[in-house]
Amino acid sequence: MGTRIGADVGGTFTDVVVELAPGDYASTKALTTHDAPERGIIEGVVELLERCGIDPADVAQFIHGTTLATNALIERSGAVTALVTTDGFRDVIEMRTESRFEQYDLDIVLPRPLIERADRYTVAERRNARGEVLVEFDEAGARSLVRHLVDAGYESVAVGFIHSYVDPTNERRFRDLLHEVAPNLSVSISSDVSPQMREYERFNTVCANAYVRPQMSSYLIGLRDQLAARGIVAPLYLVHSGGGLMSVESAAAFPVRLIESGPAGGAIFAADLAARFRCDRVVSYDMGGTTAKISLIENARPDTATTFEVDRTARFKKGSGMPISIPVIDMIEIGAGGGSIASVDSLGRIRVGPNSVGSEPGPACYDLGGEHPTVTDANLELGRLHPDTFGATDIDLAPALASAAIDRVVGEPLEVDTLAAAVGIVEVVDENMANAARAHAVEHGKDLSQYTMVAFGGGAPLHAGRLIDKLGVSEMIVPSGAGVGSAIGFLVAPFSYEAVRSFYTSTVDFDVAGATELLGALTEEALCFVREGTDAEVVIERQVSMRYSGQGWEIPVSLAPDLDDLAAEVLATEFAKAYEGFFGRAIDDLDIESVSWSVRVSSVVPARQTIELDRTGSRRRVAGATRRVYDSAVLGVVEAALFDRVDLAAGDRVDGPAVISEAQTTTIVGSRQCCVVQADGSLLIHRYRGAT
Structure with missing residues (x-):
């Protein structure tokens, strides 16, 4: 097929992966350029192709996942958008379903509607649930409204009529009238975007699509053109929220399908690994710089849903976000990443997230101007990370800056030393993620103790050992390329x-x-x-x-x-x-x-060769060097053995406590855990079983 490239733009890092051969990848990780995300992608691609000696003309596919659509919804930075609906239904997206996610909270805060009331308009028309006409479409009124929308300068228009999923005639007619006057105006109709019953969810989905469509269309077409200017004329495909690939033209027309784009790639990556090791039940744990994502996978297939929520005002509370009615991989996502900000609230409790320092300015230890203490700063203070083995390009960790930030914001208010403050930060974020996993499992009636965890992303291998103890999970797998797992998932996803x-x-x-x-x-x-x-x-x-x-x-x-x-x-x-x-x-x-x-x-995706998990290992490895690392399992600092992952071979066994470093992440093996290197280079970590 030629060379294939996967690029994942996250909140903190942009990951670029090149497939050198089936199952063999080269990768790079760089800070995300938020003002122009395509710039970070291009820089990463150019650097990686030069390093691998690959001619841009030999690239056959470019597969991309991005959080740009999600960010636009959360930050309310999309296009100036109008909603046109049936007369009498102007306030559906504000009235919602009239249910309360917290029944007795007098101070409940509901998400603000995506489109304000002043930008919502109506047309006289009405069909019933069988598609029968109750009120004829008002052609004259529609034409008058079209002229007003164009004169008002709206950049995008969402059209959602009652029961249009049964008969879309009137929605299509209004779109045609708009395009007669303004051929280049972005128009989204609900019967194309989400032809499903329940008007609140359908209207909200078409509003979201219209809101992000101009920005996403411009970004995607611009990225394709910039790649072509550098000699990469291969087709550009996008990973959609359901875990498959779609063309850039389809993605530009239906960008709402990209809202869970990056996280979906991670779930596909974990499902591929589950199939390879014949694991029937897997909990996928993806922790990056900004968020952590958890999903359940059974029989090598992620759980799916037809509706999910964006921008929840209350953590773990269904009904507190904006519902989006599209097929999606079912997962729970929380603001817990390496860049999540730690603070102390008015009650003297440590809080971590959901706000993140992102890539600009980044954690305090990046020495890029950041002043807030983060999870990354805490991991550096606890010895889990080290400046000599931190693999991000152009970042030299500064332990003194991490310590100062932790002391100032957490240590001094609580009157504890730096180590204790860092322990508190890490324990809080670990418990937040464990609670999210428990809640997700309970909602689906699952027992996590019967699952194997797959940990990937830059932050997950640092925390997964503690999570499996908290959740009662017996073992976890840290795959090769874990630091860029979602981008690798793009390359194994089907169309x-x-x-x-x-x-x-x-x-x-x-x-x-x-x-x-x-x-x-x-x-x-x-x-x-x-x-x-x-x-x-x-x-x-x-x-x-x-x-x-x-x-x-x-x-x-x-x-x-x-x-x-x-x-x-x-x-x-x-x-x-x-x-x-x-x-x-x-x-x-x-x-x-x-x-x-x-x-x-x-x-159809070619079947991967299966691998039998080796849980014992044939050779016990002893490290030549150690480092003092805080181990939550024993509530104290221990001398942890240091290993470079590239030096480990299939069959090697590493007994904890140990630190296994690699270019894009670090794996922590606890004092009561054992790590066995698998035939494909993956690390299987389980609770220590007394092996000698």
């Missing part, structure tokens, strides 16, 4: 697309013909997106979301390739099994409704 649409029918009077027609249309839509990137063999998966009559939410049920006259009975049986799996028992004598249908088309 895929999931098309979703609401269509109501009941098992009492099941509409076989309507469901078959819908599935055919969804399959064609998904195939069209996938064929933009590849003509490889594909796998087609179908699902329907079902519920008992009277319930408000659904659970997914897999569909057979074809529906027949017995489809209602088969689906009822499969739904009862799925319901029992979720809730312990099914309910008899209730009608079952099918609400939302989806088709996922994915290119």
